[in-house]
Structures are given as structure tokens and as C-alpha cells.
Amino acid sequence: VGSPALDGLIPVLTTPVTGGAAIGLKPGIINMVPVTQKEFRGFNPWVLVSNFQVKIDGCVGQSFIRSYAFLTRSTDESDSVLAYYGETKVV
Secondary structure, eight states, X not given: OOOXXXXXXXXXXXXXXXXXXXXXXXXXXXXXXOOOOOOOOSSOOOOOOOSOOOOOOSOOSOOEEOOEEEEEEEOSSOEEEEEEEOOOEEO
């Protein structure tokens, strides 16, 4: 017994069944994630960051992450910038 709503619709299955997916690749994006910025006084400045986590979404292929820090010292006579770059890690 057929339904009037399905009149004329006959499902057809053919072989081989094929399909495909395409991913449009784009150049990578570099995101800078600032954690803290602080002005120091004295001769022994330091900052401790622990248990910091980064979540990467929507990535096809490998991702890389690297920590960095800048320490800038300015006086009336000179300016000094110290940069630290951590090891690049594959995520």
C-alpha cells in the first residue's frame, strides 16, 4: 500500500557508491596570546606563569606553539631590550 505523498518517488541505489570531501587550505595564521604585562622596579624582576593552556580549533595539519618574553629597561641614559624565545613545539 503506497502513500499519496510518496507517489512517483522511487529510491534508487547504484553501485559503486562514491563520495568525496574537499578542504580549502589557506595560509596559516599567527595568533599572539598575551598572558601578562607588568612594569617592574628594582634589580631582580620576575614573573611566574604556571598551568597556562592554549586550545587550537579548526586546524588541518600540524600546529606549532612557542613561548616568548621581552624585558625592556629604560633609563635616562640608555634603553635595553632582552628577548627570550622558547623551544618551538609541535602540537
